[in-house]
Amino acid sequence: MSKDTISELKIEKTAKSKIGEVDFENLKFGSVFTDHMFVCDYKDGAWQTPEIVAYQPLTLDPSARVFHYGQAVFEGMKAYRDEDDQIWLFRPDENFHRINKSSARLAIPEFPENYFYEGLTTLLKLDSAWIRKGEGNSLYIRPFVIATESGVMASPSSEYKFIIICSPAQSYYGGKVKVKIADHYSRAASGGFGFAKAAGNYAGQFYPTRLANEEGYQQVIWTDANTHEYLEEAGTMNVFFRIGDKLITCPTSDRILDGVTRKSVIAIAEKLGITVEVRPIKVSELLEASKNGMLKEIFGSGTAAVITEISSFGYKGQDTDLPVLEDSYASKIKKSIIGIQYNKSEDPFGWRYKV
């Protein structure tokens, strides 16, 4: 990857780092932010001179479009520090292309590649002390775009802010989760924007997820909006099912978020000699496989936890526990991906990107 540099990137360092005040042993995910942020404004039909400034609040007009019409997209990625103090990103090109894909769907102008890479790597170098050594430690990176033009006309904004903020994250041992298979609510519809990492997709999930929480489930497995027969995603993760020795996940579509972790899980599984089937999978197939003792594992994939194993699922009031396996596909695949992310193993796919 050769990325042109932007000679005009402005850097205004903070007068005093906050890092001394942070308890790195007790981090709550996504609650503490580093000293700096990257900001680039779009106006008069062009992205303006990007800047790195001290992490600080934004001042926006109350009528700014983002507050009224949810014209906003985001990304989630991580930086890792290896034992030799080198900093790595994992497949950042995927995140770059995806945020522009999301933007296009929300009528937001695309962001230039050189601004993204130079902004991100300069920010990471400036705040590199926040990326801690040790497996599980990482820096969660949140690029996002918001519509900032004032005025409540229901039309796309002519002004935007592209921002990158970073949050130190600790080892994520989320444990196994209990999920509810949705039979009423939907996350995304055909022709909609489920494939985009749009703020509104998350807002729409909060209420049905809370209802599931009240019934004792941590997450919802989303099914297709038309029939609720096909299994699509688990919470804010892509979802995999192991039936017998096969790993099954549904194909991407305009309803499915094309996860970087999902892609990586498929490639790693195939490399490990596991048969992967990318095809639609029905709730009825899951129930049947469970009855026959063929359903071995269900797991979600996403940047935050890499892989989250599911311990049981509920469907129409009936709970089904999954077997506890010694050597699960989930744990094998997770170990392989983490090895690549932390530069502990070979990177046969060329996924690591040195900062």
Ligand SMILES: *Cc1c(COP(=O)(O)O)cnc(C)c1O
């Ligand atoms: C972000 C996200 C994922 C996971 O994508 P990764 O690139 O693997 O982090 C899956 N589903 C939804 C709905 C998401 O928003």
